[in-house]
Amino acid sequence: MLFHFALKRLIRHGTLTVRYPDGTLRRYGSGSGPEAAMHIGTKRALRGMTFNPALAFGEAYMAGEIEPEGCSLFALLDLFILNMMNGGTHPAERAMEMFRLARRRLDQLNSAGRSKRNVAHHYDLNGRLYSLFLDRDRQYSCAYFATGTETLEQAQAAKKRHIAAKLHLHRPGLDILDIGCGWGGMAISLARDWGARVTGITLSTEQLAVARQRAEEAGLSDRVQFELMDYRDWTRPVDRVVSVGMFEHVGIDHYRRFFRAVRDALKEDGVALIHAIGRSEGPGSTNPWLAKYIFPGGYSPALSEVLPRIEKAGLLVTDIEVLRLHYAETIAQWRARFAGNRDTIASLTDDRFCRMFEFYLAGAELSFRHMGHMVWQVQLTRRIDALPLTRDYMLEAERVAARAQP
Incomplete structure (x- = not known):
């Protein structure tokens, strides 16, 4: 045999x-x-x-x-x-x-039309599904565990503060583009807690509807807008660009176009922060089961595949951080919540779907614990003097925000 x-x-x-x-x-x-x-x-x-x-x-x-x-x-x-x-x-x-x-x-020729179909495959599902295992803000990306003892809600709030601090939001009213805005949590937080004006773009009709409703309920519709739009169609210059958990869907042959779009979207003194899953052991391929059932067209790149495209797009790398086990801890909490709500999720979908998601979450957690997957955050500018000389401004902004947003 x-x-x-x-x-x-x-x-x-x-x-x-x-x-x-x-x-x-x-x-x-x-x-x-x-x-x-x-x-x-x-x-x-x-x-x-x-x-x-x-x-x-x-x-x-x-x-x-x-x-x-x-x-x-x-x-x-x-x-x-x-x-x-x-x-x-x-x-x-x-x-x-x-x-x-x-x-x-x-496999990763993600044209605008194909990208929209890929997004719909995973994100345009039953509206209640993700609320049953994500945090209350529906952050579907790596949380930030400063001590390792945080609840999922605390760690996701810390992630948003961590990213906001890197955006250097030193004055209210800065104009931000959120590429791949999900259910709107990041955009709403940047407007509510940091005084920004934010436009979030997504290819998911389900996420768009939820994000717009949340902005209205929060009384922020005058400062937060959401649009069904591909990143390649954005034309207006902004002060800041943020993208969290979207770059994995871009596709290798589109990296240069993505970073060129980021550069073109930034004002001369603008700042961008890209947060994405990567691999620490060099280029590879997407697991075929994951590509077929969970993230068609998706790929988590090594930094060696990303940095040359950033350089060719005319952007400056001003900071890189690698988050190692943070996503493993995030998914562990997702798995526990999924298991606790399995009967409800099965009533919305079916047993096969539940088994698919259980396999996905277990395999994903293990890939971050043992198989070289990690999360990288890259800060980018167009101009060499767009940011303070040291990283102290990030740490101070994060501390101040943590005291104001416990």
Whole structure:
């Protein structure tokens, strides 16, 4: 059996027990250390795990054809990743990764029309879904854990302060463009807490409706506007540009165009802050299951793929920060909330959807804990003297805001 031999090569640390479709039980690994077990219930799932495991594992779990036994899905994935990160290999996966690398530019040709379809795939879902596992402000991006003991609400508020401080909002009334504004939380906070005038743009009709309603309910419609718009269509100069959790959807061949759009949107003394998921181990490819079911057209780039495009767009990098385990802690809290509200979420969707999201959240958390994923924040300007000489202004602004917004 090919899969049996593949597992013998892959599982060298810990112990994995597999119950095959015919009832056969086999154990792999060292016989000690972390343990996990699974039941492969169908021959179809077994074939998929043999020839394209990165795609088939998630699909089989969604269909109920693979089940953890005596452990959680998180523990099962953790054992696989432990071995992948310590030299274990699946022969088919090596070949499939080479194929994905070869075609990744094609997969990420995100024209305006395709970008809108990709966004709709993940964000234009049932309006209640995200409120059942995100924080109250619906921040669907990495939170900021200064101590590691914060609640999700506290850490997301801290993230917004952290980003606002980097935007150097030293006077009220600054005009801000928020690219990929989500449900409006960042834009509303910048207007309410920092006195800015903000325009948020999104390609999600669901997010647009919620963001507009929230701005109206907050009494900020005169200072916060939201538009259904692609970043390539923006034409008005602004004082600041912020983009949080959107750059992962841009696509490799569009990076230069994105940063040129940021440059063109900034006034001469303007400042931009881009916050995105990246990878610390160099260029790679998007997991095929994630690309098919969660983020079509998505890719988390290495900084080595981003910085040359920034330079060619004529922007200056004035600050870079890498947030390492912050997203792992964020997703851990999302997973707990999702599990606590699973019955409600299943009533809005179905069991297959819940299993899809459980697989997504577990795999995402582990990718930040063990597989080199991180979040980077890059501050950009057009002019070398657009900001103070040291970073002290960031720290002071953040401290003042934290005292005012506990």
